[in-house]
Amino acid sequence: xxxxxxxxxxxxxxxxxxxxxxxxxxxxxxxxxxxxxxxxxxxxxxxxxxxxxxxxxxxxxxxxxxxxxxxxxxxxxxxxxxxxxxxxxxxxxxxxxxxxxxxxxxxxxxxxxxxxxxxxxxxxxxxxxxxxxxxxxxxxxxxxxxxxxxxxxxxxxxxxxxxxxxxxxxxxxxxxxxxxxxxxxxxxxxxxxxxxxxxxxxxxxxxxxxxxxxxxxxxxxxxxxxxxxxxxxxxxxxxxxxxxxxxxxxxxxxxxxxxxxxxxxxxxxxxxxxxxxxxxxxxxxxxxxxxxxxxxxxxxxxxxxxxxxxxxxxxxxxxxxxxxxxxxxxxxxxxxxxxxxx
Ligand code: ADP
Ligand code: MG
Numbered sequence: 001x002x003x004x005x006x007x008x009x010x011x012x013x014x015x016x017x018x019x020x021x022x023x024x025x026x027x028x029x030x031x032x033x034x035x036x037x038x039x040x041x042x043x044x045x046x047x048x049x050x051x052x053x054x055x056x057x058x059x060x061x062x063x064x065x066x067x068x069x070x071x072x073x074x075x076x077x078x079x080x081x082x083x084x085x086x087x088x089x090x091x092x093x094x095x096x097x098x099x100x101x102x103x104x105x106x107x108x109x110x111x112x113x114x115x116x117x118x119x120x121x122x123x124x125x126x127x128x129x130x131x132x133x134x135x136x137x138x139x140x141x142x143x144x145x146x147x148x149x150x151x152x153x154x155x156x157x158x159x160x161x162x163x164x165x166x167x168x169x170x171x172x173x174x175x176x177x178x179x180x181x182x183x184x185x186x187x188x189x190x191x192x193x194x195x196x197x198x199x200x201x202x203x204x205x206x207x208x209x210x211x212x213x214x215x216x217x218x219x220x221x222x223x224x225x226x227x228x229x230x231x232x233x234x235x236x237x238x239x240x241x242x243x244x245x246x247x248x249x250x251x252x253x254x255x256x257x258x259x260x261x262x263x264x265x266x267x268x269x270x271x272x273x274x275x276x277x278x279x280x281x282x283x284x285x286x287x288x289x290x291x292x293x294x295x296x297x298x299x300x301x302x303x304x305x306x307x308x309x310x311x312x313x314x315x316x317x318x319x320x321x322x323x324x325x326x327x328x329x330x331x332x333x334x335x336x337x338x339x340x341x342x
Contacts, residue, residue: 013041013043013044014041014042014043014044015042015043015044015046015082015083015188015189015221016041016042016065016080016081016082016083016189016221017041017079017080017081018038018039018040018041018065018078018079018080018081019039019078019079019080019081020037020038020039020077020078020079021035021037021038021039021061021064021075021077021078021079021080022035022036022037022038022075022076022077022078023035023057023060023061023064023069023073023074023075023076024073024074024076025072025073025074026072027072027074032292032293032294033076033245033293033296034057034060034073034245034293035057035060035061035064035245036057036244036245036246037077037078037246038057038061038078038245038246038247039078039247039327040240040247040250040327042189042221042223043221044188044219044221045215045219045220045221046221046222046237046238047211047212047215047221047222047224047235047236047237047238048221048222048223048224048236048237048238048239048240049224049225049226049231049232049235049236049238049239049240049253050223050224050225050226050239050240050242051225051226051227051229051232051239051240051241051242051268051275052241052242052243052275053243053273053275053290054276054290055290055292056242056243056244056245056290057242057244057245057246057293058193058225058242059193059225060073061242062105062191062193062223062225063105064080065080065082065087065103065191065223066099066103066105066191067080067087067088067095067099068099068105075088082098082102082103082189083102083188085098100127100130100131100185100187101131101185101187102185102187102188102189103187103188103189103191104182104183104185104187104189104190104191105182105190105191105192105193106175106178106179106182106190106191106192106193106195107178107193107194107195108193108194108195108197108198109198110166110171110174110175110177110178111166111167111171111174113178114166114174114177114178115166116165116166116167117165118165118166119162119163119164119165120146120150120161120162120163120164120165120166120169120177121143121146121162121163123166123177123181124142124145124146124149124150124162124177124180124181124184125139125142125143125146127181127184127185128142128145128146128184129142131185143162145184146162146184147159147162149180149181149183149184150162150176150177150180152180152183153176153177153179153180153183153210154176154206154210155173155176155177155180156173161173161177171198171199171203172199172200172203172206172207175195175196175198175199175203175207176207176210178195179195179207179210179211183214183220186218186220187220188220188221189220189221189222189223190211190214190220190221190222190223191222191223191225192211192222192223192224192225193225194225194226194227195207195211195224196208196226196228196231197226197227204228204231208231208234208235211224211235212235224236227275227276228275229268229269229275232253233253233257236253237252237253238250238251238252238253239251239252239253239256239257241256241262241264241265241268243264243290243301243302244290244291244293244296244301244302245293245296245301246301246334247334248262248264248265248302248333248334248335249261249262249264249265249332249333249334250327250331250332250333251330251331251332252330252331255330255331256331257269259331260333261331261332261333261335261338261339262302262333262334262335262338263302263306263307263308263309263335264302264305264306265333267307287304287305288304288305290305291304297319298319298320299317299318299319299320299321299322300318300319300321300322300323300334300335300336302335303318303319306318308335308337312337315336317336318336321336322334323335323336323338
């Protein structure tokens with residue numbers, strides 16, 4: 001069955017449009033909502049950074065975009081429109097074609113996604129063969145393309161490494177192979193979920209400049225999930241800050257870094273609240289851990305940790321009312337006091 005284009009969903013400026021997406025794990029009264037009513041867009045060739053403490057729902061959101069949320073997770077509501085197609089209504093086969101072909105996911109632990117007993121060459125050739133159709137064997141051509149893919153990610157000794165098994169490569173090399181695998185079919189969108197977290201600083205920098213190069217040369221759009229705000233400032237065009245399953249601030253990197261509006265973003269940028277590890281032992285460090293989905297507070301989910309809430313004498317509105325946002329603005333923050341000097 002041909003993929004049906006939803007005319008109404010075509011939006012020439014955005015490659016991806018996410019509308020009111022919610023994802024839950026489990027069902028019934030014990031269901032846990034990990035992503036709650038999230039909406040955003042990604043333009044062609046845009047690099048969008050996604051940051052937030054552990055448990056805020058970043059990975060679940062990435063998996064939902066790929067339509068691979070593992071059971072007992074389910075997309076409860078919302079739409080993901082990718083290049084004019086509503087991914088939620090496609091068949092399993094159509095979705096499989098889009099994944100890899102047009103939409104690629106690169107995760108933190110590249111090794112875990114590879115078959116340990118298969119050489120690198122075979123891992124890459126398999127992708128090409130799947131794409132070309134089962135039974136297609138054009139070994140020489142596939143091998144050439146695999147080599148080219150490895151060279152394009154600046155993997156040293158590509159010929160030699162093609163013959164190696166995953167565990168014989170360093171972490172940085174494994175990640176390069178994973179990126180080469182993600183790129184080989186020239187996807188329109190790459191979702192990179194903390195692709196450099198496990199790597200040392202030098203290799204991280206190399207992988208990041210590689211992703212940037214891919215965008216610059218191929219116009220690929222990238223969702224880049226990271227714990228590292230400096231990296232966001234360096235490689236992203238726009239940034240979204242996630243807290244307790246929601247986007248709490250969104251804007252261009254310049255807008256958000258120069259003029260953060262949400263107290264949570266301000267705390268992250270000022271270092272009061274690190275994205276990883278323990279807060280510094282200063283008196284004004286923000287208290288507590290981010291809430292788990294089963295314990296999300298009422299009203300603004302950040303209020304129990306919010307210095308502005310305390311400074312303003314704990315106004316009822318923060319406890320009682322969900323902040324309303326105008327998501328059509330270039331820069332917005334989900335805070336009742338976002339634009340006020342407090
Ligand atoms: P992040 O990537 O921001 O660290 P995740 O998306 O991994 O956050 O997790 C968000 C929340 O979703 C977790 O706190 C957890 O409650 C829930 N969650 C994630 N994966 C599962 C799962 N496989 N089963 C049940 N709950 C899950
Ligand atoms: Mg994660």
